[in-house]
Amino acid sequence: MATKLNKESNFDLQAPVMTTDEIEILANAFNQVLHGTEFMISLPIQKQNSPKDTQLQLLC
Numbered sequence: 001m002a003t004k005l006n007k008e009s010n011f012d013l014q015a016p017v018m019t020t021d022e023i024e025i026l027a028n029a030f031n032q033v034l035h036g037t038e039f040m041i042s043l044p045i046q047k048q049n050s051p052k053d054t055q056l057q058l059l060c
Contacts, residue, residue, distance in 0.1 A: 011038035 011034050015027040 011035070011041075 015030045017024050017027045
């Protein structure tokens, strides 16, 4: 899973949860980290786009 994530940079991947023990807790935590990482990576992109959008709106 981690190797595939590293090669593809695909944060939509999820660790399958098929148990009801400590492994389930670990898989759920891993999935939460993936979601948080994807969110944090998207923040700078959103901030970079905002000034451009503002400039375009002012020009129109």
